[in-house]
Amino acid sequence: MSEAMIADEEEVYRWFADGRAYLFMVDAYERQYGLSVMPSLFGEYRRRHGLTHAQPDQWLEDVGIETT
Numbered sequence: 517m518s519e520a521m522i523a524d525e526e527e528v529y530r531w532f533a534d535g536r537a538y539l540f541m542v543d544a545y546e547r548q549y550g551l552s553v554m555p556s557l558f559g560e561y562r563r564r565h566g567l568t569h570a571q572p573d574q575w576l577e578d579v580g581i582e583t584t
Contacts, residue, residue, distance in 0.1 A: 521557055523549050532567055558569065 522528055523545070527576075530542055538555035545551045 521551060521553055522561055523551070528561060529567075531558075532562060 528541070531544075538558050541558045542553055542555055545553050
């Protein structure tokens, strides 16, 4: 899957920060954007951007999203 399929990076960062499951993200992309994607799209995005499970607030701050 291509990272180009990520329609809204800020939205994906928020989902990770909220602890959303990959299947939630897949369903949301189908509903919101009409895109049929695999869970690996989000896993690869997380890996490429160095996002870990333990730092959601830091991810948001890195892209300029307030966490308070």
